[in-house]
Amino acid sequence: MNKTIKGFTTALKGLSITFGHLFSSHKKREILPASDNNYFKQLEGTNTIQYPHQKLPIPEVGRYQLxxxxxxxxxxxxxxxxxxVNCIDIESIKATEAIGQTSDGTTKRLYAAKFDIxxxxxxxxxxxxxxxxTECIVMTNQYDKSVVELNQLTYQFSDMTPEMAIEKRKEFEQQQAERQAAKLAAMQKKEDTE
Ligand code: SF4
Ligand code: SF4
Incomplete structure (x- = not known):
C-alpha cells in the first residue's frame, strides 16, 4: 500500500512540474539581439519564436555563408x-596578358577555371x-542554407566552362611556345653572327 501511495505522489509531483512549465510558457520571446543584456534572461516561461516568420537579429560580427x-x-x-579544412578548391589559368583590374586597382592576370567552396x-x-x-571573399549574414543533398552545399563561383578553360590553357601554351621559339631563334642568330 505504501508503495502505491509513494508512486502516486511521485507521479503527482512529476505532473505538477510538467503542468507548471506548460502553463508558465505562454510568454512570447522578445526578438532581441545576442548582444542585449536581457538576451539570456528570456529562458523562463518562454516559447520559441515563429521561425521563419520571426528571426532573431544576428550579431554584426557573425560568420555565416561565404x-x-x-x-x-x-x-x-x-x-x-x-x-x-581544405574546403576551397581553386584552379587558375595564366592569361596571355592582363585581363582587367579589381576595384582596388590590382591587375588581374589569372583566370579562375574553378572556384568552389x-x-x-x-x-x-x-x-x-x-x-x-582584395577583400573579395566575405562572410555574409545568410545562415539558413538548408539543402536536400550534401553536395548542394558546394558553391561554385567561377562561371568558366570546361571548353573555355581548355581554350585559355591552349592560348597560354601557344604563347609560351612562341616565346621559346623566338628565344631559340635569337640565340641561333647570335651564334651565326659570331
Ligand atoms: S571560413 Fe574560410 S578558411 Fe575558414 S574553414 Fe571556412 S572556407 Fe576555410
Ligand atoms: S583574391 Fe581573395 S578570394 Fe581570390 S583567390 Fe585570392 S584570397 Fe582567394
Whole structure:
C-alpha cells in the first residue's frame, strides 16, 4: 500500500512540474539581439519564436555563408592555402596578358577555371576573409542554407566552362611556345653572327 501511495505522489509531483512549465510558457520571446543584456534572461516561461516568420537579429560580427565577388578576385589562391579544412578548391589559368583590374586597382592576370567552396566542410573560422588581398571573399549574414543533398552545399563561383578553360590553357601554351621559339631563334642568330 505504501508503495502505491509513494508512486502516486511521485507521479503527482512529476505532473505538477510538467503542468507548471506548460502553463508558465505562454510568454512570447522578445526578438532581441545576442548582444542585449536581457538576451539570456528570456529562458523562463518562454516559447520559441515563429521561425521563419520571426528571426532573431544576428550579431554584426557573425560568420555565416561565404560569398566571393569574382570581379575582384585575382585568383592568388591564398584563401585556399590558409583554409584549415581544405574546403576551397581553386584552379587558375595564366592569361596571355592582363585581363582587367579589381576595384582596388590590382591587375588581374589569372583566370579562375574553378572556384568552389564546400560549405559543408567550412568551420567558419574566417581566415580566408582575413588573408584575401582584395577583400573579395566575405562572410555574409545568410545562415539558413538548408539543402536536400550534401553536395548542394558546394558553391561554385567561377562561371568558366570546361571548353573555355581548355581554350585559355591552349592560348597560354601557344604563347609560351612562341616565346621559346623566338628565344631559340635569337640565340641561333647570335651564334651565326659570331
Ligand atoms: S571560413 Fe575558414 S574553414 Fe571556412 S572556407 Fe574560410 S578558411 Fe576555410
Ligand atoms: S584570397 Fe581573395 S583574391 Fe585570392 S583567390 Fe582567394 S578570394 Fe581570390
Amino acid at each position: 560569398d566571393v565577388e569574382m570581379d575582384d578576385c585575382i585568383v592568388c589562391d591564398l584563401c585556399a592555402k590558409v583554409c584549415p 564546400d560549405m559543408a566542410k567550412c568551420m567558419y573560422c574566417g581566415l580566408c576573409t582575413i588573408v584575401c588581398p
